[in-house]
Amino acid sequence: MNNHRILLTERPTGIPGPEHFQADVEPVRPPGSGEIVVATRYISIDPAMRSWIGVGPSYVRQVEIGQPMRAGGIGQVVESRAAGFAVGDWVQGRTGWQSHPTLRGDQTQNLDLSVGTIEDWAGPLGTSALTAYFGLRDVGALRPGETVLVSGAAGGVGQIACQIALIEACRVIGIAGGADKCAYLRDRLKLDAVIDYKAEPDIAAAMRRACPEGVDVYFDNVGGEILDAALTALRMGARVVSCGRISQAGATEQYGVKNLGALGGKRVRMQGFLVFDYHDRYAEARAWLTHHLRAGRLRQKLHVVEGLDRAPEALAMLFSGGNTGKLVVGVG
Numbered sequence: 001m002n003n004h005r006i007l008l009t010e011r012p013t014g015i016p017g018p019e020h021f022q023a024d025v026e027p028v029r030p031p032g033s034g035e036i037v038v039a040t041r042y043i044s045i046d047p048a049m050r051s052w053i054g055v056g057p058s059y060v061r062q063v064e065i066g067q068p069m070r071a072g073g074i075g076q077v078v079e080s081r082a083a084g085f086a087v088g089d090w091v092q093g094r095t096g097w098q099s100h101p102t103l104r105g106d107q108t109q110n111l112d113l114s115v116g117t118i119e120d121w122a123g124p125l126g127t128s129a130l131t132a133y134f135g136l137r138d139v140g141a142l143r144p145g146e147t148v149l150v151s152g153a154a155g156g157v158g159q160i161a162c163q164i165a166l167i168e169a170c171r172v173i174g175i176a177g178g179a180d181k182c183a184y185l186r187d188r189l190k191l192d193a194v195i196d197y198k199a200e201p202d203i204a205a206a207m208r209r210a211c212p213e214g215v216d217v218y219f220d221n222v223g224g225e226i227l228d229a230a231l232t233a234l235r236m237g238a239r240v241v242s243c244g245r246i247s248q249a250g251a252t253e254q255y256g257v258k259n260l261g262a263l264g265g266k267r268v269r270m271q272g273f274l275v276f277d278y279h280d281r282y283a284e285a286r287a288w289l290t291h292h293l294r295a296g297r298l299r300q301k302l303h304v305v306e307g308l309d310r311a312p313e314a315l316a317m318l319f320s321g322g323n324t325g326k327l328v329v330g331v332g
């Protein structure tokens with residue numbers, strides 16, 4: 001049996017793409033004691049990957065040149081020498097961009113398929129959903145009935161953040177790029193209002209029109225100009241959840257935010273976070289998400305790019321807005 005892999009060959013200075021990777025094949029490494037071999041089915045594609053391979057600073061150790069790209073994934077056990085894992089079990093772990101990785105059992109989790117399908121585990125029970133849950137509820141201190149503005153609203157984290165706020169009886173306004181994404185948010189997810197930032201000549205004016213009473217929680221996935229505009233639309237005591245700043249990925253010069261003056265007068269709290277900070281509480285989040293998934297109040301559009309060889313192309317899609325929903329690569 002062979003393990004197909006995608007190796008990092010060059011560090012991107014801007015947006016990563018196929019030119020920075022190379023396909024490779026090797027025999028599957030037989031599992032040692034405590035290890036399993038997994039046939040990968042889905043690989044999560046995440047904006048953070050850019051910082052794991054780029055030339056700038058990263059919050060985790062960088063992937064080395066010549067090594068398989070790092071990634072979280074879901075797959076089925078095909079060989080096991082680890083207690084608690086049987087052939088046929090579905091698991092999630094650090095598959096990387098590999099078809100048949102050999103993984104440590106103590107770094108891999110069994111998936112409970114009585115809770116959700118493997119697509120649910122890739123989507124509304126996955127890390128993006130956990131990010132939305134802790135970002136909105138803990139960092140954003142969301143309260144029922146508030147007005148919530150979400151950027152990157154049609155993406156993996158954004159879609160779940162919007163739905164969590166709807167479940168909490170909030171008024172929810174989503175910002176996304178393009179008519180199709182906005183139609184999806186308005187018609188399928190039933191958001192109260194949407195803003196197509198690519199079609200709006202004045203994004204701050206569009207926010208004021210959509211939120212005439214002001215915004216209580218701004219869930220920021222993009223940073224840059226949209227963050228700056230959102231600062232002008234905040235209400236007294238608002239919270240800004242700094243989840244990500246994808247608009248600045250690959251920018252030669254970082255956007256300088258001008259409207260920070262709004263924070264003092266309106267007693268705004270702005271806070272960043274990493275989902276891993278909440279690792280001890282994942283079970284709590286998944287119980288909440290499962291409850292609402294089963295009740296039909298939560299859905300996640302998975303955007304599947306089929307083929308391990310297309311992983312580099314999929315990664316580039318995040319930065320051009322080519323995905324709607326949680327982006328994964330389908331393998332096998």
Ligand SMILES: NC(=O)c1ccc[n+]([C@@H]2O[C@H](COP(=O)([O-])OP(=O)(O)OC[C@H]3O[C@@H](n4cnc5c(N)ncnc54)[C@H](OP(=O)(O)O)[C@@H]3O)[C@@H](O)[C@H]2O)c1
Nearest residue numbers: 047131155156157176177221244245246247273274275321
């Ligand atoms: N804090 C954490 O622990 C944590 C964990 C996971 C993810 N994140 C962050 O959460 C954000 C969303 O991640 P995700 O995995 O769910 O990705 P995603 O939203 O599914 O995909 C990225 C989206 O970003 C939007 N985008 C790209 N360039 C943009 C620009 N210049 N201006 C505005 N929007 C732009 C695109 O949507 P449009 O077509 O709408 O532009 C694209 O579809 C990212 O910033 C990521 O870094 C943070």
